[in-house]
Amino acid sequence: MNGTEELFHRLLAALGRLALNPFYYISILFVVIQYRRHIILERKFFASRLHSLGQETWRTVVWGLAAGVIASLVLAGTGIRLEPGTVVLLWGLTLGLLFLRVRFLCLAYSAGLLGLLHLILPQLPGWGSHSGYDWFYRAIDGVDVPSLFVLVAVLHLLEAGLILLQGDRLATPLFIESKRGKIVGSYQLQGFWPVPLFLLAPVASGGVGLPWEPLLAGNWGAVQWDFLAFPAVIGFTGMTLSRLPRPKLRQTAGLLTLYGAVLLAGAMLSVFWTPFGWAVAILSILLHEAVLAYGDRLEHKSGPFYVNGPRGLTILAVLPGSPAESAGLGVGEVLHKVNGMRVQTKEELHEALRLNSAFCKLEVLNLEGESKFVSRPLYEDEHHQLGIVIAPDDDAPYFVEEKTFSFPSYVRRKWMGVLRNERQQGL
Known part of the structure; x- marks a missing residue:
C-alpha cells in the first residue's frame, strides 16, 4: 500500500473517531438550541415561523461539513502541528468562555488565550x-x-x-427598543456552523510519511503523520436596525476577511520570528473585538430604517409562501396605498383591506422610492395582512432589548433569551 492509500485509510479512521467525539455533538446541539430560540421568537412575535428547525439544522450541518473539508485540504498543505492536548485545551477554554458570553463561542478568543498561556505559564517559577x-x-x-x-x-x-x-437565511426580524425608547423593527443576524476538521498531526510512531512537503512542517520527511479529528464551531452574531440584512452581512464578511488575512500574515511571521507570537495571540482577541466594535459603530451612526412614516407602512418581513411573497413584495419597501386608501397605521391598513374582501390593490414604494402596483384576489384561508409583517409602533405588545448574555441564562430562560412581553423591557 503506497503512502497516498495509507493516508486515505487513516482519513476514514478519523471519520470514525469523529462519529464518537462528544464535542461534535455538543456543537450540533448548540446549533439546534439557537434555531429553536429563533423559531420561538418568530412564533411569539408574528404567530408564524419563518424558519424550519429540521431544515435549518440539516442545512447547517451539511454546509459545516463542506467547510470542514475545504479547511482540512487547505490546512493539510500547511503542515500545522496540533497535538491532541491542544485540541482538548481549546475546547475546554471555548466551553468556559461560552459560559461568560455566547458570542465568545469563537476560536479567536480561546486560541488567543491558549497562546498567551503557552507563552506565560512556562516562564513562571516552579x-x-x-x-x-x-x-x-x-x-x-x-x-x-x-x-x-x-x-x-x-x-x-x-x-x-x-x-x-448562507447568512441571510439566519436573519430573524424582531421588534426592539431603540436608545430613544422608541419601538422599531430590526434584524437579528446570528448563525453558527459545526465544522469537523481532519488535521494532519505529527505522531511519535504508527503514522505514515507524506507524499508532499508541508509549508510549516520543518523536517517533515523525518516525522510520521496521522489525521486528528477536531470538531470546531464557527459563527457570527449581530443585529441591524439601520440597514437591510444583506448589506450588513456583506460588511460583516468583509471585516472577517480582513481579520483572517491579518491573522494569517501574523501567524506566518511568527514562524520566522518566534517573539511575534505574543503579538499574534493578543491580536487574535483584540482585533476580533475591534471588528465587532467597528461594525457596531457603523450601525449606530445611522438612524432606524424599519419605522413607519408619512409615506406609509414599512415592510419588516414577508412570510414564506404568503400572498405578499408571490406578489414580489420585499423587505424595506413601503405600503403607500391599499385599495386606493393611504395607510400610515395598522388600523388604517386593516380598514383599507376591508374595503374589498375579495380583491386587493396595493401601491408600494420600492427601495428606490418608485411606485409599483400590485393587485390580486383574496382568499378566505390567507393571512389577514397578506403575509406582510409591518414595522412596529409604540403599542407593540412584545419587544426585545439587545444585550449579550451567558449560556446558563440562555438555557435557564428556556431559550426565550431576551424576550419579555406586555410592554416590559427585555434583558
Whole structure:
C-alpha cells in the first residue's frame, strides 16, 4: 500500500473517531438550541415561523461539513502541528468562555488565550514541578503558536464565505427598543456552523510519511503523520436596525476577511520570528473585538430604517409562501396605498383591506422610492395582512432589548433569551 492509500485509510479512521467525539455533538446541539430560540421568537412575535428547525439544522450541518473539508485540504498543505492536548485545551477554554458570553463561542478568543498561556505559564517559577499535572504541562508546552493561529485565520476566512452564502437565511426580524425608547423593527443576524476538521498531526510512531512537503512542517520527511479529528464551531452574531440584512452581512464578511488575512500574515511571521507570537495571540482577541466594535459603530451612526412614516407602512418581513411573497413584495419597501386608501397605521391598513374582501390593490414604494402596483384576489384561508409583517409602533405588545448574555441564562430562560412581553423591557 503506497503512502497516498495509507493516508486515505487513516482519513476514514478519523471519520470514525469523529462519529464518537462528544464535542461534535455538543456543537450540533448548540446549533439546534439557537434555531429553536429563533423559531420561538418568530412564533411569539408574528404567530408564524419563518424558519424550519429540521431544515435549518440539516442545512447547517451539511454546509459545516463542506467547510470542514475545504479547511482540512487547505490546512493539510500547511503542515500545522496540533497535538491532541491542544485540541482538548481549546475546547475546554471555548466551553468556559461560552459560559461568560455566547458570542465568545469563537476560536479567536480561546486560541488567543491558549497562546498567551503557552507563552506565560512556562516562564513562571516552579512550572512543571507539581506531580499529578504532567498532562497539563505537556499540553501547554506542546502548543505550536503559528499552527494555532493559521487554523483560526483559515476558519474565519471560511466563516466570511459562509456568511455571504448562507447568512441571510439566519436573519430573524424582531421588534426592539431603540436608545430613544422608541419601538422599531430590526434584524437579528446570528448563525453558527459545526465544522469537523481532519488535521494532519505529527505522531511519535504508527503514522505514515507524506507524499508532499508541508509549508510549516520543518523536517517533515523525518516525522510520521496521522489525521486528528477536531470538531470546531464557527459563527457570527449581530443585529441591524439601520440597514437591510444583506448589506450588513456583506460588511460583516468583509471585516472577517480582513481579520483572517491579518491573522494569517501574523501567524506566518511568527514562524520566522518566534517573539511575534505574543503579538499574534493578543491580536487574535483584540482585533476580533475591534471588528465587532467597528461594525457596531457603523450601525449606530445611522438612524432606524424599519419605522413607519408619512409615506406609509414599512415592510419588516414577508412570510414564506404568503400572498405578499408571490406578489414580489420585499423587505424595506413601503405600503403607500391599499385599495386606493393611504395607510400610515395598522388600523388604517386593516380598514383599507376591508374595503374589498375579495380583491386587493396595493401601491408600494420600492427601495428606490418608485411606485409599483400590485393587485390580486383574496382568499378566505390567507393571512389577514397578506403575509406582510409591518414595522412596529409604540403599542407593540412584545419587544426585545439587545444585550449579550451567558449560556446558563440562555438555557435557564428556556431559550426565550431576551424576550419579555406586555410592554416590559427585555434583558
